[in-house]
Amino acid sequence: MSSVTERRSAGEWLQLAIGGAIVAVMFYPTVWMVLSSFKTNRELFRDPFGMPSTWRWSNFAQAWEQGGLGGLYMNSLIVTTVAVSLSVFCATAAAFAFSRLEFPGRRWVYRLLLIGLLLPPPVVAIPLFGLLRDIGLLNTLWALILPGAAWSLSLTVFVMTGYFRSIRPDMEEAALLEGASTWQIFRDISVPLVWPSMLTMAIVNTINIWNELMFALLFITDDEKRTLPVGLIRFFGRYSTDYTMVFSALTITTLPILALYFLLQRHVIAGLSATAMD
Amino acid sequence: MATVTLDQVRKSFGAHAVLHGIDLDVADGEFIVLVGPSGCGKSTLLRMIAGLETISDGEVVIGDEIVNDLPPKERNIAMVFQNYALYPHMRVAQNMGFSLRLARRPREEIDREVGRAARILDLEALLDRYPKELSGGQRQRVAMGRAIVRDPDVFLFDEPLSNLDAKLRVQMRAEIKALHQRLRTTTVYVTHDQIEAMTMADRIVVMRDGRIEQIGRPTELYDRPVNIFVATFIGSPAMNLVEGEIGERDGRKVLNVAHGAGTWDLPAAGGSLATGRKVTLGIRPEALFLAPEGAAATIIVTEPTGAETHVVMDIGGTHVTGVFRERIELEPGAEVRVIASPETYHLFDPATGNRIEIDAAT
Numbered sequence: 001m002s003s004v005t006e007r008r009s010a011g012e013w014l015q016l017a018i019g020g021a022i023v024a025v026m027f028y029p030t031v032w033m034v035l036s037s038f039k040t041n042r043e044l045f046r047d048p049f050g051m052p053s054t055w056r057w058s059n060f061a062q063a064w065e066q067g068g069l070g071g072l073y074m075n076s077l078i079v080t081t082v083a084v085s086l087s088v089f090c091a092t093a094a095a096f097a098f099s100r101l102e103f104p105g106r107r108w109v110y111r112l113l114l115i116g117l118l119l120p121p122p123v124v125a126i127p128l129f130g131l132l133r134d135i136g137l138l139n140t141l142w143a144l145i146l147p148g149a150a151w152s153l154s155l156t157v158f159v160m161t162g163y164f165r166s167i168r169p170d171m172e173e174a175a176l177l178e179g180a181s182t183w184q185i186f187r188d189i190s191v192p193l194v195w196p197s198m199l200t201m202a203i204v205n206t207i208n209i210w211n212e213l214m215f216a217l218l219f220i221t222d223d224e225k226r227t228l229p230v231g232l233i234r235f236f237g238r239y240s241t242d243y244t245m246v247f248s249a250l251t252i253t254t255l256p257i258l259a260l261y262f263l264l265q266r267h268v269i270a271g272l273s274a275t276a277m278d
Numbered sequence: 279m280a281t282v283t284l285d286q287v288r289k290s291f292g293a294h295a296v297l298h299g300i301d302l303d304v305a306d307g308e309f310i311v312l313v314g315p316s317g318c319g320k321s322t323l324l325r326m327i328a329g330l331e332t333i334s335d336g337e338v339v340i341g342d343e344i345v346n347d348l349p350p351k352e353r354n355i356a357m358v359f360q361n362y363a364l365y366p367h368m369r370v371a372q373n374m375g376f377s378l379r380l381a382r383r384p385r386e387e388i389d390r391e392v393g394r395a396a397r398i399l400d401l402e403a404l405l406d407r408y409p410k411e412l413s414g415g416q417r418q419r420v421a422m423g424r425a426i427v428r429d430p431d432v433f434l435f436d437e438p439l440s441n442l443d444a445k446l447r448v449q450m451r452a453e454i455k456a457l458h459q460r461l462r463t464t465t466v467y468v469t470h471d472q473i474e475a476m477t478m479a480d481r482i483v484v485m486r487d488g489r490i491e492q493i494g495r496p497t498e499l500y501d502r503p504v505n506i507f508v509a510t511f512i513g514s515p516a517m518n519l520v521e522g523e524i525g526e527r528d529g530r531k532v533l534n535v536a537h538g539a540g541t542w543d544l545p546a547a548g549g550s551l552a553t554g555r556k557v558t559l560g561i562r563p564e565a566l567f568l569a570p571e572g573a574a575a576t577i578i579v580t581e582p583t584g585a586e587t588h589v590v591m592d593i594g595g596t597h598v599t600g601v602f603r604e605r606i607e608l609e610p611g612a613e614v615r616v617i618a619s620p621e622t623y624h625l626f627d628p629a630t631g632n633r634i635e636i637d638a639a640t
Contacts, residue, residue: 168361170359170360170361170363171363171364171365171366173330173350173357173359173363174357174359174363174365174424175365175376176330176349176350176351177328177329177330177350177351177355177356177357178351178356178376178377178380178424178428179351179377179380179381180351180376180380184380188365188376189365192365192366192367193366193367
């Protein structure tokens, strides 16, 4: 016996087809990158879109060795972990204050903070360079951590404030009556409640900070302090480029982010689309 | 335990005043219910007692202390919220013991107090569960348990039963009342359900538009409502209101009801009412009975409930509901005659809506 859900209308098939085509177009470059990373340079130019004749896993080891990816990886990991932790914690605390506490100028401070959403990075790059130089942070990982965290703050505060506002304050009020201080309410009640949204923003910020290129190019001059996106430039020579190595290194670089996203995509989508909770 | 006194308490949100000078004395150990339609200010008043809303003017006194400027945690009150407000990431025992943990009480004491509250509310088997694993009634009991653990001076309930189904509501109503009889803690309870108010309260406060309409024991409000609003708000089905005029028959004052649909006797003291005076007659549905000398009525709907029959009738263009103990099997459109005993009348001034005290009327 066929159920109603088994039969799809022509419209639904069309929707599926269009959706499938969009996914294919969006995802193909990634697939192409991964496939190319297994090829030789000659194979890459002879048949750029075909499957590799042999799966050369050794390309990855070679790229890791040749590009010194270990050091780049470690720097990226440090910068991303510290910056994401900083931004998500500070933004959650700020969102709690903006949505739950009464203080003079609350609305204006919030609006001021959101201006950050409108600024393109090149606008602040020069002043930021001067600032970091003056406080002696230029050419340290802090030169990427602090601007990275600050840059993520506007969006994270914006999303977290929306999430806080969608949650009834009853539980926090109950805790207030039970004798909790503002800090205890934040730590013991609010953070566990907004945890899904924090996780979402952590993933979004990880992707942004992990891939950040411009600040990393401008603020770091020592080779051993570079992060992955800048480090990949090592593979581009003046006269020739080893594209297989580039693709292998790119695959290694992209893999953790892809894995993180696929592992937690349910939370990302749920967190971004949550507008109301009971 | 403590008394709660409200002295000319006012609340405004900007230019919009929501409470206009509330005076109320709640005795030590009393169960008082604030009742009124949505938007009447009852929940705001409760939150002001709790300290969750600021007080625009007036004083809130708990025990001997003015608490206007005291933060909620220093008022020693416990509140049960409409949607329970249980912490979803904590187990039942952690929810109930949270206040004691904040107060840095020893582990053994927390366990003992949580155990005591769990025994009172029959929650012992649920202590290791999360709120999402509980039914609505169980969550409600946990919310009460959390309040009991604190041994507060005052319990505040903000429409705690409105999320429960009808059967569970009746059960929880009895449980809350039994709990109060056991603990005798001063309780302020907010509801929009007059049945809850009638069945649970020592005294009821009826509110409308930020003002108190009447304060009294449930039967007092039922028997002697001060105005049409209280008369129709308290009681289910609601009190019937019929337009009438004082007339005379055989030298005695009578009441011509519903534009001549009938002429009913007035109580003996009704002689003091001026002939020709317009009045609004209030009659409880259960005070009506069928009698040949009654006013002409046409049956609109009969609703048998088993124990009694609710009959909606048309008397001179006014719809009137009667509640009869006997089983009445009349078809819609049937003609009957209904009357009420004069001593069950409530007379109101149609202009002001206020009760006319027949003894004092002229």
